[in-house]
Structure formats: C-alpha cells, structure tokens
Amino acid sequence: MKLNYDKETDSLYIHLSERASVDSDEVADGVVLDFDENGGLVGIDVQHASQKPDIQSIVLSHLPLHDLQAA
Amino acid sequence: MNNLTTTTYFRDDVLLKRPYIRSEGCLKAISHPFRREIQPDGRIRHWIFVDELDRYLRVVTLEDGVTVHNAFPDRRFKP
Numbered sequence: 001m002k003l004n005y006d007k008e009t010d011s012l013y014i015h016l017s018e019r020a021s022v023d024s025d026e027v028a029d030g031v032v033l034d035f036d037e038n039g040g041l042v043g044i045d046v047q048h049a050s051q052k053p054d055i056q057s058i059v060l061s062h063l064p065l066h067d068l069q070a071a
Numbered sequence: 072m073n074n075l076t077t078t079t080y081f082r083d084d085v086l087l088k089r090p091y092i093r094s095e096g097c098l099k100a101i102s103h104p105f106r107r108e109i110q111p112d113g114r115i116r117h118w119i120f121v122d123e124l125d126r127y128l129r130v131v132t133l134e135d136g137v138t139v140h141n142a143f144p145d146r147r148f149k150p
Contacts, residue, residue, distance in 0.1 A: 004080075004083070004084050006078070006079060006080040008078070008080075009078055009080050009133075009140060011078075011080045011141075013080070013084035013085070015088070020090050021088050021089055021091075022091065023144065024143040024144055025146055026129075026143065026145065026146070026147065032143050034088050034089060042088065043088045045084070045085065045088075045143075048112065
C-alpha cells in the first residue's frame with residue numbers, strides 16, 4: 001500500500017495495490033473509490049484530505065508489514 | 072495526455088490508477104461540457120458523455136478552468 005499526498009492541492013491517493021482500475025465510484029463528496037476488473041478495491045482518491053478529521057493521523061495496529069518507508 | 076494541462080496529482084496518481092481516462096475526453100469536457108458547475112472550493116466540474124465508458128465523465132479542473140486535477144466516470148450524474 002502506498003499513500004501519496006499532494007500538498008499543493010491537498011489531495012491524497014491511497015494505492016491499495018499496483019493494479020489499474022477499470023471503474024470508479026464517488027462514495028462521498030471528494031472521495032472516489034477505484035475498482036479493478038474483478039470489482040476489487042485498488043485505490044482511494046481523497047480531495048481536501050487535510051479537512052477529513054479521520055485521516056489526520058495514521059495508526060498501524062497489528063499489520064503484517066514487511067516494509068515501512070517514509071518518502 | 073498531449074495538450075492537456077494537469078496537476079501533478081492527476082498525472083502521477085489519478086492517471087496511473089485510471090488509464091482508461093483519455094486526454095480527448097478531458098479536452099472535450101473542458102471545451103464543450105454538457106454541464107459545468109463551480110464547486111464551493113472554486114474548482115470547476117465539467118461533464119461529458121463518453122461512449123467508450125457508456126457513462127458521463129466528470130472532469131474537475133482547478134479554478135483556472137484549464138488545469139485538470141481529477142476525472143472519473145460519474146455514476147450519480149443525472150443529465
């Protein structure tokens with residue numbers, strides 16, 4: 001999983017996998033989900049991310065991580 | 072995406088995930104939108120019907136009306 005935040009536009013893209021999507025759906029104002037050909041969720045597009053209180057912090061709990069990088 | 076001005080976010084994240092988005096559709100949405108609305112944040116929504124998607128495409132530009140920042144098939148759009 002990769003989280004890309006663009007400060008200039010306050011946009012956050014959460015890449016849940018490297019697969020491309022074939023369809024998308026806006027589930028809330030400024031939040032678009034991207035799905036692959038099997039209907040699997042492959043990414044989340046969040047606009048005005050800093051205004052979303054739920055994503056102002058990240059808590060990782062019991063994740064089976066093999067790698068954690070800050071870029 | 073020749074001749075299309077985009078944000079870095081659109082180029083590096085949105086297009087990477089949505090390769091089915093074509094520059095022609097974005098350019099047409101901006102130049103000849105079926106509908107155009109200004110969001111509360113000043114960004115501008117443009118809708119255009121895309122035959123290949125069989126859906127309306129929403130193209131969001133920055134306040135300048137030219138720089139594409141987001142685009143996706145809009146399932147909820149009601150013509």
